[in-house]
Amino acid sequence: MSEVVQDWRDKKLGARIRAALWLRDEVGEGGTFSKQDLRAAVQGKEQVDRRMRDLRPAGWVIKNYRDKPSLQPDELYLEKIGLPIWEKEHRAAGLRQISAKTRRFVYERDGHMCRRCGVGAAEAYPDDPDSHARLTLGHVNSHKSGSAANAEDLITECARCNETVRHLTGVQMGREQVWDRVKELSRKDKLALHAWMAGDVRPITPVEQAWGMYRQLPAALRDEVAGDLRALLQG
Ligand SMILES: [Zn+2]
Incomplete structure (x- = not known):
């Protein structure tokens, strides 16, 4: 059985999975990013907020300046990567x-x-x-x-x-x-x-x-x- 490497650039994947992969590969736990960065990577602009919200019930922790005082108003902090929703058995997690x-x-x-x-x-x-x-x-x-x-x-x-x-x-x-x-x-x-x-x-x-x-x-x-x-x- 071969391991399939999934890439956030793959437009065949859904926006939620692409957002999760982008956060994993381009930001990583403890990294900061802006909503604009995520939007630029994963298109579909009104959807980005929703995609991030949809990761929360799958155990992902993303904080904003209201939760974490050291952040700028447009910065977000990836505190914890939750369930690997790009894997088939976790695809529906939190939906x-x-x-x-x-x-x-x-x-x-x-x-x-x-x-x-x-x-x-x-x-x-x-x-x-x-x-x-x-x-x-x-x-x-x-x-x-x-x-x-x-x-x-x-x-x-x-x-x-x-x-x-x-x-x-x-x-x-x-x-x-x-x-x-x-x-x-x-x-x-x-x-x-x-x-x-x-x-x-x-x-x-x-x-x-x-x-x-x-x-x-x-x-x-x-x-x-x-x-x-x-x-x-x-x-
Ligand atoms: Zn309220």
């Missing part, structure tokens, strides 16, 4: 095999809000009121080749938090701006924020979960539920 049931369960468990920044489905971002959040599922753990993702592997994220690289045209926060707001918080709120920072997720309360579910209802049914709650509180 979106999420059943509708799991998807629904995760959104519901997470209260239909982004567990990273806390924005709800279709809500405007507090720092960017013209953009409205679209929710998607992100991977917190890699899952085995070809197996379906479990709810524990998944987390609800907004598209903005799920991006490997934040579009630099978006509103940029300055450190001072954030720190000024943090300082103003009560001690109780500071403690809560500190705990969220440690876990890098915002836990959701039962009231937020109920709100997220309520917001999924069509307008007429929302009115009914709001009316029922009003009556209950008055009763």
